[in-house]
Amino acid sequence: MTVRSVVFLGSAALVAVIGAVIFFAGNDERAATGPGELLASVTVPPLSGPAAAGEELFAKTCATCHGVNAAGRAGQGPPLVHVIYEPGHHADGAFYLAVAQGVRQHHWTFGNMPAVAGVSSEDISRIVAYVRTLQRANGIR
Known part of the structure; x- marks a missing residue:
């Protein structure tokens, strides 16, 4: 050589x-960013119906890790208002499976997501409606 x-x-x-x-x-x-800081800037549109109900459920069951308005939290969990979670890559069924079974770390370095007990399929439907509404309002289709 x-x-x-x-x-x-x-x-x-x-x-x-x-x-x-x-x-x-x-x-x-x-x-x-520092621990717990939001990772994304999220525009929240007017909410109604299932998306409005999903906002409340998300705040109670998901925001501790995924942040207010699904913006993610440093050191806790990824933003769901992110192109990685667009419907063509993570279909709605992925959210149901994540809640029911948990998720192994694969796109981010936050660690594995544990299953979330006590969340019904109807609750997940409302949470998904909320997240998808946020995604659309922020240019994620």
């Missing part, structure tokens, strides 16, 4: 490492 090849490969590796550090640091919102 020539000196030129070694320098080129070393430079390419360095660029890849720097890029990975920048990418992962930018995606770990907990690194940039």
Whole structure:
């Protein structure tokens, strides 16, 4: 291997490492905020029907980890008003399964989500209506 090849490969590796550090640091919102701080700015539209009922249920059962208005909480849980949770990637059924069975950590570094006891299917429907309403109001379709 020539000196030129070694320098080129070393430079390419360095660029890849720097890029990975920048990418992962930018995606770990907990690194940039203090514990418990909200991770996203969420516009809340006027709510009615199931979404309005879901807001109250979300506040009681989900906000401790997922933050007020599903904005996420540093050190606790991810924002649900985020493109990762758009319906095409996480269908409504994913929310039902998450509540009933919990979720293994996969998109974020908050750890596993435990199952949430005492939340009925009707409650989850209202919570999903609330989260989807927030998502649409914030450009997530």
